[in-house]
Amino acid sequence: MKNFKKLFAMVLVVCTAAISCKKDEKALNENISPIGGLTLPANQASIKLTPSNASASQQFKWTAATPEDGGLILYEVAFDKEGGNFTNPVFKVVSDGGGVQAQVTISHKDLTKIAALCGINSSSTGKVNWTVIASKASSKKVGQESRSLQLERPAGFAEVPTDLYLTGSATESGDDVTKGIKFKKLEDGVYELYTSLKAGTYQLTDKQTAAGRKFYADGTLLKEGTSAITVTGGTKVYYLKYDFNVASVVEVSEIQSVGLYMSAYASEIGQLSYTSGGTWQSGVIPVVFYQFSWGRDERYKFALHTSAGIKYMGSSNVNNVSPVGQAASYFYLNAVTNDQWNNTYKFNPSADNKSIKATVNLGASGPYTHNIVTQ
Incomplete structure (x- = not known):
């Protein structure tokens, strides 16, 4: 009997607590006041897109909506074709700050994608509509105002390939x-x-x-x-x-020959033959450092003879040091000028009055580089 009374008392406490909690529950207020006016960019604004410029962008701003209970509101900027009603926007982007700020900055690269989705072709101009969608929990409200934006696309692809x-x-x-x-x-x-x-x-x-x-x-x-x-x-x-x-073919040129250019002689002392995979290999090339009054000169770089003219590949360092003990990056190849002395490499001192074999690697899998082996 005593145990029964204890059990009854516990049940009574639990029920009382449950009733008390139920009384404290409040319905979630999902009401959102209308979004204020759109402020930037101006209606009918015109933007000449430059998607190749990584820093080119456009800011969009509006007056924030007000939640009735002071809760958090999230924003998206929605884009639609000219005349569209945003029931199925072609593109949406979350506002700055993870969606809480009443503004967003959109790159020209993304605006070019939006233009393409709205049917604006490359090298063409057209209009898109934009507005703001506010949301709180499951409640969403499309802004009462929308604006038109004129976008001018350059020649090029809205979505450039990630690899080629x-x-x-x-x-x-x-x-x-x-x-x-x-x-x-x-x-x-x-x-x-x-x-x-x-x-x-x-x-x-x-x-x-x-x-x-x-x-x-x-x-x-x-x-x-x-x-x-x-x-x-x-x-x-x-x-x-x-x-x-x-959308441009920048260059398609035949590479007619690759030569080992020695600065002091102002000429090529040997030629390399193409093998495969962007690699050229020389035969045995005799090397004799040039005798100046101050010492013997060992500077060199490479000359690529193409149907578009001679191009030089050399060091990123204007004035270089001996290769002895240097990192692999010493031998990296870069496009350089035709200057006789600058951006050259130096042969290992052991190559003087000896022969070498040179390899030039312009394959896409890693840094462009070269190798010199003394025979």
Whole structure:
């Protein structure tokens, strides 16, 4: 009987507590006051987009909404085609501060994507609409005001490829796309490659799969599509450079020869032959340092003879030191001027009156570099 009374008392306490908690519950207030006016950019503002400029951006601002209970409101800026009603926006972006600030900064690169989604083609001008969506818990409210924005797209792709590969029967890897040759990425949308091409066809693609986006050159313009580029004649070595930011073929030039240039002689003392994979290898080259009154000079760099002219590859250091004991970066190759003395390397002192073999590696898998081996 005593245990029964204790059990009854405990049940009574639990029930009382539950009733008490129920009385303290409050309904979640999801009401949001209307978003204030849009303030920036002005209605009908015109923006000339420069997506290749990483720092180019546009700020969007509006007057914050007010929650009835002082809770947190999150914001998204929504974009739609001209005449759209935002029931299915083509693009949305969360505001600054993780969605809590009444402003957001959008890059020209993203605005170019938005323009493309709204049907504005490259090298064209068109209009998009934008507004702000406020949300609190499950409640969302589209702003009462929307504005029009005129966007001018440059030539180029709204979505530049993250990677770029060369594939096709004219290439060193053949037409197996899974073995496509990767380009070196210089910056977003800009790629270059040193490779050989033979009679056949080739394409550019952003993936080593059949599903990748395909691109081709039409004169000096880059276009998306499955058309192939045809190569005729014998095997030749080429330098290819493309800029997808402006849909441009920057350069396609034949590399006719690569020479080892010695500064003191102001001439090339030996030649390198192309092998594959962006690599050139010399035979045995005799090296004799030049005798000046102050000592013997050992400076050198490389000269690439192309159909577009002579290009020099040398050191990032204007005045260099001996290679003995230096890191691998000492031998990295960079585009340099035709200055006779600056941005050169120095032979190992042991190479004087000996012979060397030189290797130049302009493959895309790592830093451009070279190697000198004394025979």
